[in-house]
Amino acid sequence: MELLIAVTLLVLAVFLGVELITKVPPTLHTPLMSGSNAISGITIVGALLAAGADHSTFTAVLGFVAVTMAMINVVGGFLVTHRMLHMFGPKRRRAPADQADTDGDGS
């Protein structure tokens, strides 16, 4: 890939990220952080290439450790985000409690 194209991708993706995230409500800050954290485990792609390349034992071991670390980040990150978001889910809201609602905030 040409350097200029790579830099273009980088800049456009940063703008996209800013646009996507700016409107996130504070309630979701923690899940957003752990979810995006899991996405940063994308470095697993490089880890797999390094571990499987059979270049030298040294690079293979580096790759192995990298795959392990990245997998912890990816699997743990998505799973724990799922656990958290599940608690925010609408179906777990206890209806009777919210019927006493007097502020008319839509619930």
Add this chain to the structure above:
Amino acid sequence: MTNDWAALGYLVAAILFILGLKRLSRPRTAVRGNQYGAAGMLVAVLVTLTDNSIIGFGWIIGGVILGAAVGVLLAVRVQMTAMPELVALFNGFGGGASVLVAAASYTQAVDLFGDTARLSSSAALASLIGAVTFTGSLVAFAKLREALRWSGFKGITVLSGLGAVAAVVLGVLMVVDAQNALWLWLLVGVGAVLGLLVVVPIGGADMPVVIALLNSLSGMAAVAAGFVLDNSLLIIAGSLVGASGLILTQIMCVAMNRTLLAVMFSPAPTGAGGDDVDDIYAGKVRSTSADDVAMLLESSERVAIVPGYGLAVAQAQHAVRDLMRRLQDRGVEVVFGIHPVAGRMPGHMNVLLAEAEVSYERLVEMDDINPTFEQTDVTIVIGANDVVNPVARTDPSSPIAGMPILDVDKSDVVVVIKRSLSPGFAKIANPLFAADNALMLFGDGREAVVEITKSLQSL
């Protein structure tokens, strides 16, 4: 040809990440958003496994199984109150992986094709940022677990500065004196020490900023690794994470009225403590009992609850939920006022209360709840201190001057549940505790709330 297919597969993964982040920003679609992200990751891994350069699968299978097992174990067993340290830990692993990826592919590429300035400069960035993220996150993890209480020594920032200079020098050497892997490993070492030096002095209430920043750095490390590997997906996904982390960092800094540089390089603002504390509190602090608070609440129409880090420490979220339901059954309106930096990571309080099945519609942001305190009969402050300190509004010389706070003192009565009159993170006295409309309920947060709920029952 296979390369084209792989590129298309990576494009699909990138689209899934983008849609996932978009859906993560709304409560109703967030679960789906996270699943999109996971699906994108699966696509990326499967596409990568078809790559021609992968010959042996032994190391891969071993790493995948080991990593997945550890990840599942950590994610399933964590308590919601420990979420900040787990996110810090995962973050560190991501940064560490980027370092090793950069080191391995740099070594391979130098052996096979020789070095180029582009290759070595991106490898330098990846190993530096990744190493800072790795050790920085581990220190943050240890501090959040309270396993590490050390906050450095005088002049630690000078040492950090020297470390940064050393990193730049090593980076330049790596580009100039190519073929020499020594520079890379030295750079990793300097980065690791740098992460340590920068995060060690930061603590307590500044943690949300650090966690958000480290989150951003782990994305940037992936970007740099993407430049080493010449891989578009790493660049795109890493940039998305880097940008989102930076925005959260910015939001946290605004909520504390401090700049990022101030958080990182100047010691936490601390008050004089000692002498003036007695003047402020002397004879003016009124303490109360659970029974009295229950009677107050019983005759209220609107009650606001303001939680802080103490809620997490006392594990009081379920007790607070029970109190809320009891009050709602009696026709009292209950809302929660959430300060953006309450707790140890962005959104910490929201997660805890969501765990206790408090509907997110009850959690009101600072700007929305502040105008309503004047119409609030009773505000209960649980384990929060600096974020409700009126000094931020009144005293321009205070270390927290100008920090946006929750105006709890404007409600008719403020009940502060706290173990003692000890100061918060900013180490300054809180005149709220001595205010005419304030009552102190001394004790453990959870026990106090349980007591109030019990008293309400018997009324």
